[in-house]
Amino acid sequence: MKKLIVNLCLVVMWNLTASNVWALYYTPTLDDIASWTQQDISSLGLAPNTGLSTTDNRPWTQDVTFAGTFASSSSSYDAYIMIGTNVTLDLSGYDEYILSIYNGNENIWDFSLYLKDTSGEVVTTATPIINTNRTNISMSLTGLSAIDLSNITEIGFKISATVPLGDPNNPNTTNYPDYTFEAKVAPVPEPATIMLMGIGLIGIGGWVRKYQVKKG
Numbered sequence: 001m002k003k004l005i006v007n008l009c010l011v012v013m014w015n016l017t018a019s020n021v022w023a024l025y026y027t028p029t030l031d032d033i034a035s036w037t038q039q040d041i042s043s044l045g046l047a048p049n050t051g052l053s054t055t056d057n058r059p060w061t062q063d064v065t066f067a068g069t070f071a072s073s074s075s076s077y078d079a080y081i082m083i084g085t086n087v088t089l090d091l092s093g094y095d096e097y098i099l100s101i102y103n104g105n106e107n108i109w110d111f112s113l114y115l116k117d118t119s120g121e122v123v124t125t126a127t128p129i130i131n132t133n134r135t136n137i138s139m140s141l142t143g144l145s146a147i148d149l150s151n152i153t154e155i156g157f158k159i160s161a162t163v164p165l166g167d168p169n170n171p172n173t174t175n176y177p178d179y180t181f182e183a184k185v186a187p188v189p190e191p192a193t194i195m196l197m198g199i200g201l202i203g204i205g206g207w208v209r210k211y212q213v214k215k216g
Contacts, residue, residue, distance in 0.1 A: 025096035025138070027187040028155070030056075032085070033064045036156055036185075040082040044071040047179065052083070063102065063186035070163055070179040079163040079179070082114060084156015091115070092150040094141050099157055102134040104182035109161050111183070113139045116154035117147040126160060136188055159183055 034056045046052070047069040055065040070079040091097065101111050110126035124139045137157070141149060159181050 023095045024093065025098045025188070026091055026094045026141075027098050027190075029187060030058065030062060030064065033185050033187070036064075036066075036083050036085050038081060039084050039154065039156060040080075042070070042077070042079045042081070044073055044077065044079070046081075047071050052081070057184070061184070063100075063184040065104065065182060065184050066159075067104075067180065067182040070181070072179060073163065076162055076164055078160065080158055080160035081181075082156055082158045084114070084154055086154050087152060089152040089155060090150045091141055091152055094149075096138045096140055096142075097155070098136060098138040098188045100134060100136050100186040100188050101129060101157065102184035102186075103129040103131055104184055105180060106131045107161075109159055109181055109183070111135075111137055112158040112160070113137055114154075114156055114158055115139065115147060115149075115152055117149075117151050118153055120147050121154075122146050123158060126158075134184075157183075157185065 034054070037054070038052045048071070050069050053065075053067045055067075057063050057065060066083055068081065070081075097113055097115065099113060103109055103111075108128050108130050110128050112124045112126050114121055114123040116122075122139070122144065124137065127135060127137050129135050161181075163179055
C-alpha cells in the first residue's frame with residue numbers, strides 16, 4: 001500500500017507539471033461560448049442562403065459546434081471566419097487565453113485565437129488541426145503590449161484555409177472541394193481541478209493505509 005501511495009503522488013506531481021498548474025489562464029465558460037456569433041468573415045462570405053450554424057451539444061458532450069460553408073469561387077482564395085463576442089473584459093492578471101478545439105470536418109483547417117481592444121487586435125499564429133482531432137490552442141498574454149489587456153472588447157477564435165478551386169454546388173466536377181467547416185469548441189479544465197483530483201486520490205490512499213493498519 002505504501003508503494004501505491006507513492007505512485008499516486010508521482011502521478012499527481014506529473015499531472016501538475018504537465019498542466020502548468022502555476023500558470024493562470026483564461027478560458028471562457030460553455031455558456032459564454034454558446035453565445036458566440038460571426039464577428040468577421042472573408043470577402044466572399046458564406047455560401048448563398050446559408051449562415052453560421054451553432055449547436056450547444058450539452059448534456060451529451062461538453063462543447064459547442066460551429067459549422068458553415070464558405071462561398072465558392074472560380075479561383076482559390078483565403079477564406080476565414082472569426083467567431084466570438086463583444087465583451088468588457090480585464091485579462092491583465094492572466095498568463096494565457098486558451099480554448100479546446102476539435103476539427104469535425106474531413107479536411108485540415110487552421111485555427112487561431114484572437115483578442116481585440118478599442119484600437120487593435122492580436123491573432124495567434126494559425127494551428128492546423130487534422131480531421132477528428134482535438135487540440136488546446138493558447139495565446140500567451142505575458143508581456144503582450146500590442147493591445148490593452150485591461151480593456152478587451154472582443155474575444156473569440158478564427159477558422160481559416162486556402163479554399164481550393166471548384167464548385168461545391170456542382171458535385172459532378174472532378175475537383176469537387178470541401179468548403180464546409182465544423183469546429184467543436186470547449187473550455188479547458190482548470191489546473192486547479194486536476195490538483196484537487198490528485199489530492200483526493202492521495203487522501204483515499206492514506207485512508208486505505210490507515211484502515212489496513214488498524215485492521216492489522
